[in-house]
Amino acid sequence: DTAVSQTPKYLVTQMGNDKSIKCEQNLGHDTMYWYKQDSKKFLKIMFSYNNKELIINETVPNRFSPKSPDKAHLNLHINSLELGDSAVYFCASSHRDTDNSPLHFGNGTRLTVT
Amino acid sequence: QKEVEQDPGPLSVPEGAIVSLNCTYSNSAFQYFMWYRQYSRKGPELLMYTYSSGNKEDGRFTAQVDKSSKYISLFIRDSQPSDSATYLCAANSGGYQKVTFGTGTKLQVIP
Numbered sequence: 459d460t461a462v463s464q465t466p467k468y469l470v471t472q473m474g475n476d477k478s479i480k481c482e483q484n485l486g487h488d489t490m491y492w493y494k495q496d497s498k499k500f501l502k503i504m505f506s507y508n509n510k511e512l513i514i515n516e517t518v519p520n521r522f523s524p525k526s527p528d529k530a531h532l533n534l535h536i537n538s539l540e541l542g543d544s545a546v547y548f549c550a551s552s553h554r555d556t557d558n559s560p561l562h563f564g565n566g567t568r569l570t571v572t
Numbered sequence: 573q574k575e576v577e578q579d580p581g582p583l584s585v586p587e588g589a590i591v592s593l594n595c596t597y598s599n600s601a602f603q604y605f606m607w608y609r610q611y612s613r614k615g616p617e618l619l620m621y622t623y624s625s626g627n628k629e630d631g632r633f634t635a636q637v638d639k640s641s642k643y644i645s646l647f648i649r650d651s652q653p654s655d656s657a658t659y660l661c662a663a664n665s666g667g668y669q670k671v672t673f674g675t676g677t678k679l680q681v682i683p
Contacts, residue, residue: 462615498580499658499676501616506670514670548615560606561671563615 461485462564464549470570471539479534479567481549489513489554490532491561492524495546507532508554536569544571575599578661578674587683591648595661595674598642602663602672605637607646610658610676619659620646651681 462483471477483490491514492504506514507526521537532549546566553559578595585591593607604623608616620635622628628635636645644661658676 501660501673503670560618560621563617565613565615
């Protein structure tokens with residue numbers, strides 16, 4: 459009964475490959491996010507979707523493309539992977555219109571590009 | 573300059589000590605302030621959530637916000653080895669605006 463679940467947990471791949479990370483939440487939230495955490499633990503937002511609509515799109519290379527088939531799912535596809543893409547990617551969810559709604563995070567996908 | 577700055581540590585304290593974790597921020601529009609705890613190989617989990625200036629207490633944890641000096645603090649009383657984790661401060665200007673995180677402070681509580 460995990461609230462925010464991501465797959466896979468670990469992803470090791472070579473430069474130039476294309477890969478996807480999947481996220482699902484069963485909290486009934488209407489907003490989902492992708493965050494990237496680098497080796498120094500800095501957590502930076504990449505994208506946010508509210509009811510399948512993109513509402514936050516930070517300065518992220520267009521090799522990264524989020525897709526939200528419904529409000530419980532948010533996937534991240536990465537084309538032409540580069541060494542610098544190695545990081546932990548966290549999915550999160552919340553209620554957009556509730557000020558006191560904290561972010562609920564998944565346990566991350568550790569991506570290693572070799 | 574990052575919008576939320578935090579000393580990365582690491583910080584080592586003996587069990588039972590009072591721990592003080594601090595952040596500063598630069599965006600005057602921030603009104604909501606959070607502390608997240610992140611254990612190794614896990615996602616961050618919310619510890620404390622405060623609105624505007626003031627103190628908020630929850631068990632052994634106290635969050636303090638001083639908007640005049642743009643300073644955020646988390647105090648942990650009677651620290652336990654299970655408190656060993658990375659603590660991330662965060663802020664945003666409204667419930668539907670993006671949350672900006674500090675870089676996290678790694679805390680180790682030694683038995």
